[in-house]
Structure formats: structure tokens, C-alpha cells
Amino acid sequence: MIEVQSLTKNYGAVRAVDDLSFRVEPGRVTGFLGPNGSGKSTTMRMILGLDRQDAGTATIAGRPYGDHRYPLHEVGALLESKAVHPSRMAVNHLRWLAASNGLPQRRVDEVLELTGIEKVARRRAKAYSLGMAQRLGVAAALIGDPGVLLLDEPVNGLDPEGILWIRTLMRALADEGRTVLVSSHLMSEMAVTADHVLVIGKGRLIADTSVKELVAGAAGGSLRLVSPDATELRRLLTADGATVSLEPDGALRVTGLTGPQVGELARQHQLAIYELSIQQASLEEAFMELTKDSVEFNSPVTRNNERISA
Amino acid sequence: MTTATPPVMTVSNATIWRSFAHAEWIKLRTVRSTMYTLLAAAVIAIGICAIACQHLVSDLSGATIPLKGEFLVNPTDPNRSLVGTIVAQLAIGALGVLVVTSEYATGMIRASLCAMPQRLRWISAKFAVFTAVALVVGQVLTFTSFGIGQAILHIRHVGLSLGDPGALRIVVASGLYIALVGIMGAALGLIVKHTAGALVSLIAILFVLPGIISGAFSEPLQGHIMRFLPQNVGEQSITIARMSDHFSTWAGIALMVGYVAVLIAIGSALLRRRDA
Ligand SMILES: Nc1ncnc2c1ncn2[C@@H]1O[C@H](COP(=O)(O)OP(=O)(O)OP(=O)(O)O)[C@@H](O)[C@H]1O
Ligand SMILES: [Mg+2]
Numbered sequence: 233m234i235e236v237q238s239l240t241k242n243y244g245a246v247r248a249v250d251d252l253s254f255r256v257e258p259g260r261v262t263g264f265l266g267p268n269g270s271g272k273s274t275t276m277r278m279i280l281g282l283d284r285q286d287a288g289t290a291t292i293a294g295r296p297y298g299d300h301r302y303p304l305h306e307v308g309a310l311l312e313s314k315a316v317h318p319s320r321m322a323v324n325h326l327r328w329l330a331a332s333n334g335l336p337q338r339r340v341d342e343v344l345e346l347t348g349i350e351k352v353a354r355r356r357a358k359a360y361s362l363g364m365a366q367r368l369g370v371a372a373a374l375i376g377d378p379g380v381l382l383l384d385e386p387v388n389g390l391d392p393e394g395i396l397w398i399r400t401l402m403r404a405l406a407d408e409g410r411t412v413l414v415s416s417h418l419m420s421e422m423a424v425t426a427d428h429v430l431v432i433g434k435g436r437l438i439a440d441t442s443v444k445e446l447v448a449g450a451a452g453g454s455l456r457l458v459s460p461d462a463t464e465l466r467r468l469l470t471a472d473g474a475t476v477s478l479e480p481d482g483a484l485r486v487t488g489l490t491g492p493q494v495g496e497l498a499r500q501h502q503l504a505i506y507e508l509s510i511q512q513a514s515l516e517e518a519f520m521e522l523t524k525d526s527v528e529f530n531s532p533v534t535r536n537n538e539r540i541s542a
Numbered sequence: 543m544t545t546a547t548p549p550v551m552t553v554s555n556a557t558i559w560r561s562f563a564h565a566e567w568i569k570l571r572t573v574r575s576t577m578y579t580l581l582a583a584a585v586i587a588i589g590i591c592a593i594a595c596q597h598l599v600s601d602l603s604g605a606t607i608p609l610k611g612e613f614l615v616n617p618t619d620p621n622r623s624l625v626g627t628i629v630a631q632l633a634i635g636a637l638g639v640l641v642v643t644s645e646y647a648t649g650m651i652r653a654s655l656c657a658m659p660q661r662l663r664w665i666s667a668k669f670a671v672f673t674a675v676a677l678v679v680g681q682v683l684t685f686t687s688f689g690i691g692q693a694i695l696h697i698r699h700v701g702l703s704l705g706d707p708g709a710l711r712i713v714v715a716s717g718l719y720i721a722l723v724g725i726m727g728a729a730l731g732l733i734v735k736h737t738a739g740a741l742v743s744l745i746a747i748l749f750v751l752p753g754i755i756s757g758a759f760s761e762p763l764q765g766h767i768m769r770f771l772p773q774n775v776g777e778q779s780i781t782i783a784r785m786s787d788h789f790s791t792w793a794g795i796a797l798m799v800g801y802v803a804v805l806i807a808i809g810s811a812l813l814r815r816r817d818a
Contacts, residue, residue: 331564
């Protein structure tokens with residue numbers, strides 16, 4: 233469990249984190265969401281004792297990071313910036329990490345295997361592709377078999393296979409009862425990865441809610457439905473209390489029912505469904521709506537649009 | 543072999559410190575440039591010493607031997623076989639700088655502090671490991687240089703042995719001096735964080751400061767100030783005779799230890815406060 237209380241950090245005149253309080257519970261993936269520059273990385277660095285806060289406290293398992301005697305046994309972190317010496321072999325990077333926390337060297341082999349980089353373990357880190365480097369970072373985070381994980385934008389720059397791998401891994405770690413905090417600036421990514429989300433903007437907490445609620449709220453419970461039996465389905469859905477509208481491409485936009493409810497309805501009436509999805513676009517829109525007052529860099533286009541619509 | 547993870551909360555401070563030192567030892571060993579730098583230091587230091595001694599020997603073998611008064615007065619001036627220390631100190635100093643600044647340059651400092659968050663304990667382990675390496679390397683370099691150099695001089699029967707008065711003193715002291723310059727480099731790296739900046743500071747202290755002081759002050763004040771400079775400590779450390787405007791060998795080494803201690807204290811205070 234991670235607990236953050238009234239955490240505040242200034243960089244000169246910039247208030248990067250502003251009186252931030254939240255809890256990250258074990259057994260679920262908690263997304264840490266916010267636009268660029270909203271203070272996600274800074275918050276994580278403070279939790280890890282790397283940056284000194286100006287006010288407030290951050291504890292992991294009840295104690296400040298620096299009070300953990302062998303912290304890798306309890307906490308694993310993957311930070312945004314690379315933290316590996318480029319001319320050191322991956323395996324040696326893991327070796328010194330293991331040695332620093334009194335971990336047996338077999339842990340090095342175990343995490344190399346777990347992350348699938350045992351074949352390239354004797355290459356120098358600078359020869360690693362982005363995906364391999366990210367896997368090495370995950371291997372380093374897992375070396376002490378920690379109960380708490382902090383991952384700062386772990387899917388950045390990864391290909392679809394890599395993204396899926398990270399997602400599955402996080403899911404598995406949370407299911408084992410670990411605390412997983414993962415940052416991202418993509419709401420759509422969090423919608424499929426996280427159980428719970430913390431949304432911040434300009435260093436302040438905007439939302440602390442379950443993904444279900446957020447998705448429902450964000451998309452207005454809206455689903456996209458493609459079916460050869462659209463007309464029949466539309467009638468049935470409306471009869472069940474849903475609001476249904478027709479999209480330009482012939483798809484239905486359904487509000488007021490959940491995905492499973494729509495699917496069940498179609499099955500009962502033996503109607504085919506070709507596509508049923510949460511409205512991703514509207515998810516990002518809702519996220520922008522949520523954080524629009526707190527984005528640091530407003531592009532001129534966005535501002536013009538606001539002026540026009542205002 | 544135990545396979546069970548030790549109960550973390552009961553681990554003693556001493557055990558943790560040893561783990562940190564072990565990690566730093568692995569770090570030092572597993573970057574190629576460390577070995578290259580040490581090898582370069584050894585080759586250059588011993589090579590220069592051999593060349594200098596060879597040069598002296600061929601001078602002595604010429605027809606004008608009796609005119610070579612400076613050698614005949616002190617034909618066994620052993621600093622001929624230790625001139626390589628001037629180059630060696632730079633190589634070890636650069637290594638010292640890099641041992642610390644590479645943490646910052648590569649972002650590894652974050653991994654280090656996540657794994658070893660008690661910063662003073664970490665930095666003391668890091669310095670202890672580097673100090674041990676620098677001490678060993680310094681002594682190996684000076685003993686080898688002395689041995690090879692004096693063997694060459696022995697061809698003309700002007701070599702010294704370690705048993706001669708003052709010989710062991712300068713071999714040990716110049717080895718210590720090299721190690722201290724290395725630690726000074728590491729301490730400057732801790733203060734400055736950037737490789738180039740720390741290297742320039744080290745070179746400025748070793749080689750530029752003497753020029754500035756000799757330009758800015760006239761005798762006798764100049765001499766009084768110059769004796770406090772590392773350069774003068776280094777000169778005395780390779781010379782058997784007591785030089786003027788220099789502290790005695792051991793007083794000079796003690797002075798260097800003091801400088802290094804102050805720099806480490808400043809660097810550690812900054813490390814404690816700074817964001818990583
Ligand atoms: N070391 C630093 N020195 C000065 N300002 C900083 C530093 N680190 C962060 N900041 C500032 O603090 C604010 C928050 O930055 P942070 O990196 O925590 O945001 P983030 O949410 O991680 O953004 P991103 O999604 O782009 O990674 C920004 O305004 C940034 O410019
Ligand atoms: Mg960030």
C-alpha cells in the first residue's frame with residue numbers, strides 16, 4: 233500500500249505537485265493519469281525518496297521509502313528515464329542490484345527468464361532496443377519480488393506485443409495481491425489496464441475513482457455497436473430502456489446499457505454482433521474535458537476551438 | 543547456501559553497508575572503461591619511468607660522464623623512476639571522477655538510490671570501494687615503476703634498492719599520493735556532478751593553480767603558499783631529499799588527506815540535500 237498525504241513540490245517558481253493526497257490499495261492496478269507535466273513522475277520520484285518534497289509525506293507499507301532497510305524486497309520501480317549504465321551488460325546491472333539488497337544471485341536468472349531477455353543478458357545495455365530496455369527495467373523492478381510496484385509510463389515506445397506483455401504482467405502482479413501504480417497520459421490505455429484511476433492535473437488531484445465509473449461517466453455509458461441486424465437490435469435496445477442513435481457509418485451508438493447487457497440481449501434474440509466497443513474517442517475527449525483547466529501546454533488550435541465554441 | 547530471504551528488518555547496519563559495498567564493487571568491475579583506464583595508467587606510468595631511466599643510463603654511458611655533474615652529485619635520484627606518477631595521478635583522478643559522475647550522466651543514480659536509499663551509507667560504501675582500489679593500484683604502480691626503473695639504472699650501478707635510506711618512503715608515499723588524487727577526483731565528481739566540470743576542476747587544482755599562484759605572488763610569500771598545493775605534495779612524495787618550500791613527505795600526505803576529507807564532507811552534504 234502506498235499512502236501520499238499533502239505532498240507538495242516546487243521547482244523554483246513551478247509548483248509541480250500541489251497538496252496531493254491519495255492511497256494506492258493492494259490487489260489492483262491503479263492508473264496514475266494526467267496530461268504532460270501534471271506531476272506524475274515528480275510524485276513517483278518523491279514516493280521513492282529521490283526528490284525531496286517541500287511538504288507532506290509519502291509512505292510505502294507504512295514507512296517512508298528511506299526507512300526500508302533493503303527496499304527492493306518491498307518496492308520495485310520502473311522510472312521514465314533509463315537508469316542503466318550503457319556499457320554495462322544487462323546481467324551485471326541486475327547483479328549489482330541483487331547484491332545491494334542481499335538478494336541471492338539466482339534472482340538475477342529468475343527475472344531475466346521472467347522478462348524474456350535471458351538470451352540477450354550478456355549484451356551491453358546501449359545495444360538494447362527500446363523494448364528490451366523496458367524489459368530490463370521491469371526485470372530490475374521485480375528483482376526483490378516486491379509487494380509494491382511503481383511503473384512510470386511503462387508502455388512508452390513499445391510495440392503492440394510489448395504493450396500486451398506489460399498489461400498482462402501488471403494484471404498478474406495485481407492478482408497476486410501486489411500494489412501496482414502505473415502512470416500514463418492515455419486514458420484509453422488505462423481503461424483496459426487499470427481497475428482504479430487517480431487523475432491529476434497541474435499537480436492536483438482531479439479524480440480518484442474506479443475505471444468502471446470513469447468509463448461510464450466519460451463515454452456517457454456510450455457503446456458503439458455494429459450489426460447486420462441493426463434495425464431489429466435498435467428496436468429491442470430502445471425497448472430495454474437504452475438510448476440509441478445512428479452513426480454516419482451505420483453503426484449504433486448505445487447509451488444506458490452495459491456491454492454485457494447488450495450482448496446478452498443479442499444472444500437471446502439470436503442476432504449477430506460484428507462489433508461492440510466502448511467509445512474510445514469519447515474517452516479521450518472526456519479525459520481532456522476533465523483536465524482541460526489544468527493542462528500546462530495549451531496548443532493554439534485547442535484554444536481557438538474553445539474561443540469559437542464559447 | 544541459504545535460499546530463504548533473510549528477514550529484512552533484522553539485518554544489521556553493518557550487513558547493509560557490506561551489501562552496498564559489494565554492489566559498488568560489482569559496478570566498478572563491470573564497466574570496461576575502468577579496466578582500460580587502469581591499464582593505460584599502468585602502461586604510461588611504467589613506460590615513462592622506463593624511458594626516463596633508460597635516458598639517464600645512456601647519458602651516463604657517453605664519453606662525457608665525468609661532466610654530468612648533476613647525476614654524479616646525486617646519481618641515484620630515484621624520482622627518475624617515479625616521474626610516471628604525474629601521468630598516473632591524472633588517469634586515476636579521471637577514474638575517480640567517472641566513478642561518481644557516470645551515476646549522474648547515465649541516470650543510474652536513480653537506480654542506485656532506489657536500491658540504496660540511505661545516501662550517506664551508500665556514498666561511504668562507494669568511496670570505500672574506490673579508495674581500496676586506488677590504494678592498491680597506487681602501490682602496485684609505484685613499486686613496479688621503482689623496480690623496473692632501478693633495474694635499468696643498475697646497468698650503470700647507480701640504481702637504488704628499497705633498503706636504501708628514504709627509498710621505501712618515497713615509493714609508498716607516491717603511491718598514496720596517486721590514490722589521494724583519485725579520491726579527490728571522486729569527491730569533486732560528487733560536488734560538481736558533471737564529468738567535464740569535475741575533470742576541469744581537478745586539472746585546475748593540480749596543474750593550473752600552481753601557475754596562478756606563482757604569477758600572483760612573489761617570494762617569499764609564494765613559497766609559503768605553494769607548499770600547500772597538491773603539486774608540491776606530489777613533488778616531495780617522489781623525492782628523497784627534503785625540498786625547500788615543501789612540507790615533509792608525511793605532512794604533505796596528511797594535508798592531502800585533509801583536503802580530500804573536506805571535499806567528501808561537502809559532497810556528502812550536497813548529496814543528502816539534492817534531488818537525484
Ligand atoms: N527536475 C526538474 N526541474 C525543474 N522542473 C521540473 C523538474 N522535474 C519536473 N519539473 C516540472 O514539474 C512539472 C511536472 O513534471 P513531471 O515530469 O512530474 O510531469 P509528468 O506528469 O510526469 O509529465 P509527462 O506525462 O510529460 O511525463 C512540470 O512542469 C515540469 O516542467
Ligand atoms: Mg512523466
